[in-house]
Amino acid sequence: MPLPLSDWLLRIQQQHPQAIAMGLERVRAVAEAMGLAPKPAPLVITVGGTNGKGSTVAFLEAIARAAGLRVGAYTSPHLWHFNERIRIDGVDASDDALVAAFERIDAARGDTPITYFEYATLAAFDLFERTRLDLAILEVGLGGRLDATNLIDADVAVITTVDLDHMAYLGPDRESIGAEKAGILRAGKIAVLGEKDPPSSVLRRAYALGAVAIRGHSDYLIDRFDSHWVWREPGFQLELPYPALAAPMQVDNAAAAVAALRACALPISDDAFARGVAEARVPGRLQRIAEAPETVVDVAHNPQGARQLAAWLAANPKPTVAVFAALADKDIEGVVAPLVPHLEAWHLGPITDAGPRDLPVDALAARVRAGGATAVGVHLSLEAALRAARDAAGEGGRVLVFGSFHTVAALVPRPA
DSSP, X not given: OOOOHHHHHHHHHHHSSOSOOOXXXXXXXXXXXXXXXXXXXXXXXXXXXXXXXXXXXXXXXXXXXXXXXXXXXXXXXXXXXXXXXXXXXTEXXXXXXXXXXXXXXXXXXXXXXXXXXXXXXXXXXXHHHXXXXXEEEEEOSSSSTTSGGGGSXXXXXXXXXXXXXXXXXXXXXXXXXXXXXXXXOOTTSEEEEOSSSOOHHHHHHHHHHTOEEEEBTTTBEEEEOSSOEEEEEXXXXXXXXXXXXXXXXXXXXXXXXHHHHHHTTOOOOXXXXXXXXXXXXXXXXXXXXXXXTEEEEEOOOSHHHHHXXXXXXXXXXXXXXXXXXXXXXXXXXXHHGGXXXXXXXXXXXXXXXXXXXXXXXXXXXXXXXXXTOOSEEEOSSHHHHHHHHHHHHOTTSEEEEESOHHHHHHHSOOOO
């Protein structure tokens, strides 16, 4: 009798001695043993970057599906269920499909140890290949050059933004991190760079490869109006609704998705672009989950994400109290600093399901204070932190829950 998915997930977490082990040799060997095709769909778009990857995937997926295309999307991490990582035509992979994929991977890998993320990535490739897709969209997990998704030569590579995160793996500054993320670019293929000022390492890599670089705010432009925005390039423009996703950078993410799909020359109507931009949803991105007090959750977990939250708070002023928890390996001080002027108090709780990356709440409090926060409350659980924050905010205030996917997942009810 096959193992249930829950048992498989425990098994693959324990299969490799390291949670993160970057490199393509292992995953390539297993993919070849499985007989996987070079590409899981006729057209592949890979999305990398520090922030905005998941949202850009959502825009790509929603627009392509609005155009009637058959789409597979692979994202990470998940919030509640592993199945969220692999979607086909907007539907999460079933337990049975994932178990069958894991069985095929295990049969092929022999003695080769692979990580949890590599299992997930190979499962996505396997399930996509077994479905007659028009388009596969792959979200890079960490970096790009050595990420398992980079096994596939993408037709279009999108790099949303480059900022400081995962510095122990990717390097100490934007230039070195950019060089790692630019590893998803391919010679003669399309590179969409969504950032206004990408690191020179990204541009050098694109030009050295002869990639067709399409730069945001240069090769395509964004014009914002009260009721809509316009995406335009020489000789063409689209009038589009503002995304339901609320962060200021979501227009840039939507614009990068439009540029990527335009570059593919797919049969997508203006109406499909507009419907996709309007309909794209990603849980945990400035998502309102309650009123009285207004309660908003966001998975921001690095300084760039925090600056985006600060910009949103400045544009939407209301007395706001934070519920915050973060992983030990994050730049907590760099996350806290830009938000201090916008938050009246911080209520902290522990993350208890991230293994060695868990951070005791007292240690978290010390780092939050080092980032400049003064009104800091410490609680034994995130649930207790949320209760205290809601009491402090009152019916007319706002509670902002953020700091990690783990933080949001712990406090937002799981969908059925």
